[in-house]
Amino acid sequence: MTEKTPSTRPGGRRATVRVKTAGKRTESSKRWLERHLNDPYVAEATKRGxxxxxxxxxxxxxxxxxxxxxxxxxxxxxxxxxxxxxxxxxxxxxxxxxxxxxxxxxxxxxxxxxxxxxxxxxxxxxxxxxxxxxxxxxxxxxxxxxxxxxxxxxxxxxxxxxxxxxxxxxxxxxxxxxxxxxxxxxxxxxxxxxxxxxxxxxxxxxxxxxxxxxxxxxxxxxxxxxxxxxxxxxxxxx
CATH class of the missing domain: 3.40.50.150 (Vaccinia Virus protein VP39)
Structure with missing residues (x-):
């Protein structure tokens, strides 16, 4: 059987992560962190090492x-x-x-x-x-x-x-x-x-x-x- 080549794009759906503004975290840092945590490529990169x-x-x-x-x-x-x-x-x-x-x-x-x-x-x-x-x-x-x-x-x-x-x-x-x-x-x-x-x-x-x-x-x-x-x-x- 031919080995399937891994996709170059993330698969599946993930729940959206919301970040609360707390302590010294600014609104812009909150937006960056939310974008990072919800980025499917970040999740897929972690999954694949x-x-x-x-x-x-x-x-x-x-x-x-x-x-x-x-x-x-x-x-x-x-x-x-x-x-x-x-x-x-x-x-x-x-x-x-x-x-x-x-x-x-x-x-x-x-x-x-x-x-x-x-x-x-x-x-x-x-x-x-x-x-x-x-x-x-x-x-x-x-x-x-x-x-x-x-x-x-x-x-x-x-x-x-x-x-x-x-x-x-x-x-x-x-x-x-x-x-x-x-x-x-x-x-x-x-x-x-x-x-x-x-x-x-x-x-x-x-x-x-x-x-x-x-x-x-x-x-x-x-x-x-x-x-x-x-x-x-x-x-x-x-």
Whole structure:
């Protein structure tokens, strides 16, 4: 019998949880807590042992774009607390040698079985070289879920996350194997053109996607580029 693939969406219905305002809890914190407690992706992530609801974003992106497969090498930038790293390991691990998952974040994170994780500021000197060394060869997929702390000013936040996405692609351009893929989180705004121009030059297909697990009120979206045309830059990694 063929094993059924787990759904990338929560199942079943749950009773709504109401939170009372008490002590120093503000109305806004009460709303956040209620949303968190009633979020079906939070409940499903807990049920499946994922470290965050964000794991479902990668599951859904993979479902649509076929990014992950056994034997691949994957880099996860902005990895903490490890939800995407967990999914990557689940999808690429195999009994044969060659697969690899490397996760990096500026925040501490507990080890993920099967992955190499490191704490460092990706923008600091030496971080990219440490990632390359841990990877041990060209990457098939570079993921960036990095996001700077929000300021509340939409344009400022957009520019800051675009800077991280550009830096992530600077790295990806050096390590991706021909045919590889790149995924980066963006905020909707107006400063994506330079990055998109680079991606359209270097990849066969470039798409925007907002997975169902991304909250409707969030301005986040993802750019997904597949079919990397490069390769000469990372010949020395082979």
């Amino acid at each position: 994922y470290r965050s609801r964000a794991a479902f974003k990668l599951l859904q992106l993979d479902e649509k774009f076929r990014l992950l497969a056994p034997g691949k090498r994957v880099v996860d930038l902005g990895a903490a607390p490890g939800g995407w790293t967990q999914i990557a390991v689940e999808k690429v691990q195999t009994a044969k040698d060659g697969w690899k998952v490397v996760g990096l974040d500026i925040l501490p994170m507990d080890p993920v079985p099967g992955a190499t994780t490191m704490q460092a500021d990706f923008l600091e000197e030496g971080a990219a070289e440490a990632l390359k060394e841990a990877l041990g060869g060209p990457a098939d997929l570079v993921l960036s879920d990095m996001a700077a702390p929000t300021t509340g000013h939409q344009q400022t936040d957009h520019l800051r996350i675009m800077g991280l996405a550009e830096a992530a692609y600077d790295f990806a351009e050096e390590v991706l194997a021909p045919g590889g893929a790149f995924v980066a989180k963006l905020f909707q705004g107006g400063a994506e053109r330079s990055l998109l121009d680079r991606l359209r030059r270097d990849f066969a297909v470039v798409k925007h996607a907002k997975p169902p697990a991304s909250r409707a009120e969030s301005s986040e979206t993802y750019v997904v580029a597949t079919g990397f045309r490069g390769g000469s830059a990372n010949d020395d990694m082979r």
